[in-house]
Amino acid sequence: MAGDDPPSSGSEDASKPSSSTAKDRLAQVSNHVAPNTPKRRRKRDADSELPADYSDILGQIATLRKIAATPDTNNRGYVRQKQAGKLWVRERVEALLDPGSFQEVGSVSGTVSWKQLGPTKEEPEDYVPSNNVQGFGRLRGRKIVFTADDFSIRAGHADGALMDKTVYMEKLSIALKLPIVKLVDGSSGGGSVTTIRSTGFSYVPPLPSFAQAVQQLNMGIPNLGAVLGPAIGFGAARVVACHFSVMAADIGSLFNAGPNVVKNATFEEGLSFTDLGGPSMHCTNGTIDNLAPDEAGCFEQMRTVLSYLPDCGTKLPPFIECSDPIDRASETLRSVIPRARNRMYKPRSIIAEVVDKGSFFEIGSLWGTTAIVGLARFGGRPAGIVSLNCEVNAGALDALGSQKITRMLKFLDVFNIPLVQFVDVPGYAIGTIAERTATMRHGVTLATTYYSTTMPIFSVIVRRVYGVAGGVMLDCRDPRMRVAWPSGVWGSLPLEGGIEVGHSFELKEIERRDGKEKREERYKELENEYRRLMNPVRTANKFGIEEIIDPAFTRRVCVEWVSHVYEALLPARILERVAGKLKPSFA
Structure with a gap:
């Protein structure tokens, strides 16, 4: 049968070129996908040797923080601080804030000397922290921002980061509407003549943070300040400007300029910090509001004052539960x-x-x-x-x-x-x-x-x-x-003296005509009459007082x-x- 005939040899020959062409194309594609060329090893650069988890940077930060948090007991500033009976700045922060609430801002700001370990590797060799510790914390659960001077470093005078940090915290207080606490010990970043030497030039004195302080005061953002050492110049101004200020009796003093400057200006020699501006001076003339026995007393007074105040002027003062009966009679x-x-x-x-x-x-x-x-x-x-x-x-x-x-x-x-x-x-x-x-x-x-x-x-x-x-x-x-x-008495003048003025001519005439004794009798009559008329009930009868x-x-x-x-x-x-x-x- 015709259908049983085998395929002709001509069709087999026709299929061979097609199969060969497909194999060639497959080989060509394969060479493109995986070229048969030797792999070139990429040169390793310096960055490829750095850890992928940035542990080197984190390690540097940890090192600097550890140095800042560890007092140098051989440092003359630290020794002077302790000899004066004062807490070190970080001890103050711990004593002030609720336990575990301290969050530092600018924790590694300061002056660092770096040791180079390679083309890009380095490690801190020496570190002088900024002489002001600042950040967030809580007082009896209330969140605050704070600044705390470190008098052990340059006596609290300005360094490269202090003023920037201070201005930043003042601005944060405004932006976040949080109370600010200022622990002053020194000049709080005020100037020192040594700054001229380090910068190579003198400067017209700026006052960059005071605009923010005034804004806080008028916004009703609580400003609470404590004098925990000599508050000098700008440091004195910062604490005096606060809504509430308190001075530690054992270590506090405050003045525009220290004894050495005063000696050359007014020729008052031999003045101590206390003589110049101690508690007996400034807690009795209204410069500082309150006196506390020591630093712990200052901190407690600031906690107490804050408990009465809102976080800012657009909030209500805080309410606390009261166990004292409202209708308690006394x-x-x-x-x-x-x-x-x-x-x-x-x-x-x-x-x-x-x-x-x-x-x-x-x-x-x-x-x-x-x-x-x-x-x-x-x-x-x-x-x-x-x-x-x-x-x-x-x-x-x-x-x-x-x-x-x-x-x-x-x-x-x-x-x-x-x-x-x-x-x-x-x-x-x-x-x-x-x-x-x-x-x-x-x-x-x-x-x-x-x-x-x-x-x-x-x-x-x-x-x-x-x-x-x-x-x-x-x-x-x-x-x-x-x-x-019922004990109320009132009028334009006290009765004592008022009778003398109102009846001057009458009393003089009686004394001239009848003698001093008659004058005293008439004065007593007038006094009794006025006291009867000054019965507060009579004022209430005329609605001169709304209620007795x-x-x-x-x-x-x-x-x-x-x-x-x-x-x-x-x-x-x-x-x-x-x-x-x-x-x-x-x-």
Whole structure:
């Protein structure tokens, strides 16, 4: 059959060229994919010898950090630090911050001498850290930024990195809205004549970080400073500018320039740091707010102050749980004000009875002693305290007392803290000393501050309210929020002296006509009449005082007011600050 015939030889010959061509093409492709040429070994460069995990760089960092964290006990600066009874800078950081919360910024900044080990390899041979330790940490759980001077290195004077680090931390405080703590020991980066020698030129003094400091102060970002050694020049300015400052009694001092400079300028020789600007100088004139016995005391005071303050002015002050009953009555307050008007009492005992137990923290107790100011809590909510001190100058408000209250009002305003004041003011101080110290000038500054600040104010009149000073304290808010105790007396002038002025002609005529005895009888009649008319109930009858309360229930009244302020008024105030409508000023 035709279909059974075998294929012809012609078709077999036709398939051979096709198969050969395919093999050639396959070989050609194979040569392209894997050419049959010897492999060339790549030359090894210096980078190829470096570890892939960057352990060399990490090792250098670890070495520098270890050097910085290990004190050189043979270094004369470290020896001097210890001989002066001061903590080393990193010991201070550990003592200040909550355990384990320290996060350093600029941990390897400083001056390094490098030893070359190869074309690209090197290792640190010598390292002098920057003389300022800075970073993040926590105080009683509150996150902060901080700067801490290292007086053992160049006495805290400027080095290549210190000012850059300081400015950076000041800017971080603003950007992150975090409180900043400044531990000052030295000049905090201020100048030294040796800088001229190292740089080869002199310079016009800059002040690069002060603009940020002023911004922080007015933003209500807490600035807390401690003097833990000699605070000199720029270091002194940094701590004095803070919202709150404290000095260690055993080691602290503060001055514009040291004894050697003073000797050449004013010819005052033989001055020690303490003579020039120790605690007895600056904790009594208002330069520094508070005095602490030692460094640990400074740290504790800063923790305490921060516990009353928000992180910034666009937040509410922190609330803590209160175990002290809101309606706790204090019957001792009914008799704390003596009926004899010339007898004194202890104003701090009134504060302690009204506020949450143990919550009063006084600021500036050693200066401006005619006034008492501080922070306290009512039902767990922070409030400012202002009281006049009848135990000093009979409570008459002098120049320093006015300055102290002025500073406190700005402090409270910038932190959104309401004020409770206990008023017993016979007026501004009088006499030649009062005039010489510009009492009226500082009194008017106080008055303008009362009227230009906007934080809520509640007043408790415990005794006297006289003259311009009394009017300023009580009439600075509309409507007035105030109550009086039954012991309250008020008027344009104290009765003692006021009768002499108002009835001068009458009394003189009686004495001329009938003798001194008759004059005294008439004076007594007038005094009794005026005292009867000055019954505080008569003032309340005319609504000259809104309410007279039982002193025993003062705490309840104050707590209710503070609670309402926090619930109803402060949230709206915060919104105004966020929107930029309200801009309190501290600096």
